[in-house]
Amino acid sequence: MPNEPRLIVNTQTESLLQELKTSLETCRSFYFSVAFLNFSGLQLLLEALKEAETAGVEGKILTSTYLNFTDPEALRKLREFPLIESKVFVTDKTGFHTKAYIFEYDDCYKVIIGSSNITQHALKSNVEWNVELISKQHAAFMDRVISEFNDLWERSRRVDDEFLHDYTELVRNLKETVTHQSLVYEKSTYVTPNSMQTRAMENLDRLRGIGEKKALVVAATGTGKTYMSAFDVRRERPKRLLFVVHREEILQKAKETFEYFLHNFHVSFGLLTGTQKDLDADYLFANIRTLHNYYESFDPGTFDYIIYDEAHHVTAPTYQEVFDYFDAGFTLGMTATPERGDQQSIFEQFDQNVALEVRLHDALEDDIIVPFHYFGITDIDEVDLRDVSIDDIDEMTRRLKVNERVDFIIENMKFYGWDGEKRKGLGFCASREHATYMAEEFRKRGIPSLAMDGENTGVERREAIRRLESDESEIEFLFTVDIFNEGVDIPSVNTVLMLRPTNSPIVFIQQLGRGLRKYEGKEFLTVLDFIGNHAKTFLIAIALNGQRYYDKESLKVAISTGFAHLPGATHIEMDEISKERILTQIDRESFMSMTYLREQYQEFKRVRAGKTPHWLMDYYTYENAPDPVSFIRKKNTYLEFVAATEKDDHLKELSADETFIKTLKWLSSMLPLKRSYDFALLRALAHKRLITTAEAHSEIEKWVEEVPEVSVEHALCYVNQEFFDSGMRERTPKLVSYDGERAERTLLFDKLLNNPEYRAYILDVLEYGLLRYEREFGSRYYGTPHFKLYEQYQMADAALLSNYRKSHSAFRGSGLLQNGNDYFLFIDLHKEADIKESINYNDKLISRAQFQWETPNSTRQDSERGKNILHNRERGIRLHLFVRKYKQIENGFTEPYIYIGEGDALSWRGEQPVEVQIALHHQLPEQLFTELTEKV
Structure with missing residues (x-):
């Protein structure tokens, strides 16, 4: 074992829990001394303790009654392990703050001393510092540690039936006292938004700032959507508010929440239900059934702010009449399940403005x-x-x-x-x-x-x-x-x-x-x-x-x-x-086999009660749904995949229209989007015959916080096919013409949109692309090139995202590509065994902050390209690194690269190729480093 002290902290790839479990697997005996012990932490160690006991490992666990934080249930659980003795240091005037974990081996001890007690957060997620030391038996330090432990052990009380009974009753009584006694004076003005609610309000502000009048928040039950809406209303201070719910049983609770947060607003609060009709209330809380009978009693512009709770219902006919009638200053929808209705997409109802989406990982x-x-x-x-x-x-x-x-x-x-x-x-x-x-x-x-x-x-x-x-x-x-x-x-x-x-x-x-x-x-x-x-x-x-x-x-x-x-x-x-x-x-x-993809599709269909998922947007609304882009990669378009899987003759007839299917194939080939600009323009032109350059700018800014004119103009040129090679032009119908001042949809695009079925499929791809982009990239502007750290990219994406003004098909086939002062390094960490390399490349991650890269074979240090790479900072050259573990994992399907950011040349050696040490601008996240370097 190493003798150097080691700092143990909780990160994505290491934790004190992991170290304790590993140590329990190999030790001969162990001794823990912690100020308090909770069941939340002990449960995480149960399996390791059971295995240690099976191996005959004996242990002693010492904790205390300090502040009565120790959990009686945890003490009770420890008694089930015959080879573990447990004691409690009963604190009175003497505090007890030890956090030490001692493991005995044949010829040494391992000691971990630091800040962590045995709780789930201390073992896994808290900011904790624990130092691990390896000490030989009978060393002075180790003798002192063991002596101190034994002294505390002798002064402590065994956890017997009497102690457990008395301590359990004490803790229960304390909990009841705290529960029934208000220890903190709380005012609504002191309650602050959580991180989810803050992000939602920031995005709502941004959308209102660019003139949008509707937005949707998607978040699971229990994440605080009603509180968020109350916070936003408190900030916006509308004169008249309408809050609409589907189920009357939650109406009163919503009203009480708003009254609590807005107690100093000097407005009246009322209900519109079957039994109560406060039509003149400033802030009116209504169930949809009653509102549907009374909505024409109000002028369409009566309310400054309307909130639809359980907004996935707004596509239903009853809701539609109400929804279409009112013209509020701002309309907010909130839902946990944004399922597409039979009538139309809920996202379309709210103009594709998703202010926030909270999934399981976000909520955790x-x-x-x-x-x-x-x-x-x-x-x-x-x-x-x-x-x-x-x-x-x-x-x-x-x-x-x-x-x-x-x-x-x-x-x-x-x-x-x-x-x-x-x-x-x-x-x-x-x-x-x-x-x-x-x-x-x-x-x-x-x-x-x-x-x-x-x-x-x-x-x-x-x-x-x-x-x-x-x-x-x-x-x-x-x-x-x-x-x-x-x-x-x-x-x-x-x-x-x-x-x-x-x-x-x-x-x-x-x-x-x-x-x-x-x-x-x-x-x-x-x-x-x-x-x-x-x-x-x-x-x-x-x-x-x-x-x-x-x-x-x-x-x-x-x-x-x-x-x-x-x-x-x-x-x-x-x-x-x-x-x-x-x-x-x-x-x-084989995750890309037709058999596996069909099984995924059929299971998703079962989840939807047998309802065929005709649209890409059907997948967007379910957490952990299959990725429909896999279906597209297999069959070029989602429509063709469904037609083949369902053996649907009508869908096959739709697929037979060459112009339509070529259009759908081109749009589908851009999924998942790496910038929103192009789809934002195409969606705008699907609704309006022409847009000026200024209007194009506004349409793009709906999806990103800012965008430079040069990128707007590049997107207009791209949808005008200016960067397509001859083969691409032949394969792709021309949907847009751009003359430098305005973009106009072509007669061909007109014809496609005039067919209701074609239009529905085209808008579905555009909607899915934009909303998935919003989910993965947010509204942030990433600069030019428009790269987000640790996102996945193909070589051709670099041309689009760096505003390359020549044929984009030129961006392929080489590990080093260039657009002006931007150099793009595309690197495979593991070379395929059947590829005969003229040079034994040695590209690898040296650490989370340093990369070793070998240039193309022809590069010399004294060439212009070599000087640009080796002296990139002095010459104003930006080196962008893209890496992937393997070129292919499944036969026939090329893996994307992961963008790990910019880097600067540190040192170099050799010629043709030159081996370059590159310092990364951003240290790799530990989980990504492990994923790229670990062989399983």
């Missing part, structure tokens, strides 16, 4: 939801699902109904525990029969449970939820098939059981999300997933990875690092059998 990072602790547990051998189709629900149910499995599930529930006084759990099952079976078996084993499914009435469901949430009720579990996937709010849920094979990452995240709502006293959600040997087990990894765009390599690295890129105290742990099973399946699967 912003601390809007609680972290989850996921444990992937290999299912028992008696459950064999290798040859069962995911669609054969009856057979799946039959094989899952195993009494030994129920015992195994309960055994693991008891081992991992839960957060809170009462266990409140949801179990997701394969079928109604399976849910009924699980509820019955749990009841037999003394765990009061109910089964719920789509055949239960709304009243029955609400009563079951009430009983689960009530601390006085005996019900601990609700077993269900799919009715609680989304749209149901059960904040106090602290346990989720995944009891069937995952067949959809979308459904997996929806089910996980049922337990992530914040709730008083709830620190985390426990998720137990019983992983069997089904052929599609690897879908779990795709769901947990949480990134729509992935390849085999990035997925394997995520698994091997425990999904370290997930923010905060969220923890994912799979046992070795499950990991190996998933990694093997990923190696075997």
Whole structure:
């Protein structure tokens, strides 16, 4: 072992938790001394402690009653480990602040001393400093550490039944005192927006600043959308406000929220419902059913600000009449599920202005939801699902109904525990029969449970939820098939059981999300997933990875690092059998095969209750939906993919129109967008016959904070096909003509737009491209070249994004491309074995801040190009680095490069090629560095 001291901090690739688990795997014995110990932290160590005990490792854990922060449940749990002794230093006037972890090996000790207690945040996400030292046995330092520990151990009290009873009662009484006694005087003016709400309001300000009158906020239930809208109203101070809801039961709560935040506004608040009609109120809160009967009582311009809660309903006819009638100064839509309606896109209703979109990773990072602790547990051998189709629900149910499995599930529930006084759990099952079976078996084993499914009435469901949430009720579990996937709010849920094979990452995240709502006293959600040997087990990894765009390599690295890129105290742990099973399946699967893509498509269709996803925008609205660009890469356009998959003769007829399909193919080839300018112009011209250069500028600024005139003009020239080569012009119908002052759509574009079906497909691609760009790039202007750090790019993108004014097809085929003073270095980190290189290239990341690159073979140090590279700073040359791990991961499909920013030449050696050491302007994120350098 190394003797140099080492600083351990919590980052994306390392944490104290990781170090403790690794040390427990190899030590002979261990001794922990921490000021306090919470169950949130102990749960993360349970598996490692169990394995250590299996290996015969003995341990002592010392904590204290300092400020009564230590969790009685954690102390109770430690008593279940026969080889672990636990004691508590009872603090009175003497404080207790130690944070030390000691591991004994055959010939030395490892000591970690620093700032971390055993809590989920201290072990994983807090800013903590812990120093690791390796010391030989009987060294003076180590003797002192062991002596101090033993002294504290002797002065401490053993955790016996009497102590646990007394301490538990003390903590419970203290909690009740705090709960019923207001210790802080809180005024609404002191409540400040969280990061999500702040970002939303900043974007709303930007959109209003450029003259937009509508905007949409997409965020999950429980993330504070109503508060955000109240904050924005408090800032805008409209004279008249209309707040519209779909469900009357949330109307009063919304009104109370606004009254709380706007208590000093000197405005009247009223309701418009079946029983109350305060039509003259300044701030009116209405349900849509009643408003639909009364909206013509108001002048269209009555309200300065209108808010539509659950805005995904606005495409319905009842809403449409109201929505189209009013002409407010500003209209805000808020939704958790922006599903496309039968009439038209909700995004179109709000002029494609998405002020904010909060997905699971965003919510975890912003601390809007609680972290989850996921444990992937290999299912028992008696459950064999290798040859069962995911669609054969009856057979799946039959094989899952195993009494030994129920015992195994309960055994693991008891081992991992839960957060809170009462266990409140949801179990997701394969079928109604399976849910009924699980509820019955749990009841037999003394765990009061109910089964719920789509055949239960709304009243029955609400009563079951009430009983689960009530601390006085005996019900601990609700077993269900799919009715609680989304749209149901059960904040106090602290346990989720995944009891069937995952067949959809979308459904997996929806089910996980049922337990992530914040709730008083709830620190985390426990998720137990019983992983069997089904052929599609690897879908779990795709769901947990949480990134729509992935390849085999990035997925394997995520698994091997425990999904370290997930923010905060969220923890994912799979046992070795499950990991190996998933990694093997990923190696075997071809993510770009037609078979796999069809399966993804069909599963997405099932999630939508069998409704065919005709539009790209259908995918945009679901977190963890398949990436439809994969379908486009396979069949050139999404329309052609659906036509082939559904064997739809009408879609095939649409595809037969050469001009239309060529247009759709060209637009689709630009997905995913790397700049919004071109699609912004095309969308504007789809709605207006011509636009001036000034109007073009305004259309682009709807999507970015600023854009220089030269880039606007370049985009106009691009859609005018000025940078196309002859082959590209032949393949691409001309939609736009530009004369230097204005852009006008062509007769051909007119003809396409006059066909309702063609128009719908064209607008769908444009809408999807722009909104996906908004999601991935935001509204920031990245300069010229328009590169965002750590985004994916192809070589030809560099021509577009650097305003290259010659044929863009010239940007390919070489690892070094140039536009003026911008040099673009495209680098493969691993060369294919079958490529005969004339030189043994040695391009690699030396560290997160330094890159080693070898120039093209012909480059000499004294050539003009060589001087520009080696003396780039003095000569005003910008070196842009793009790297990829492999050129191809799946046969026939070229991987994109990742932009890692600019760099400057530090030193160099050799000729033809020249080996150059490059200092990166931006240190690589640890997770990306690991992904690019680690072999799995």
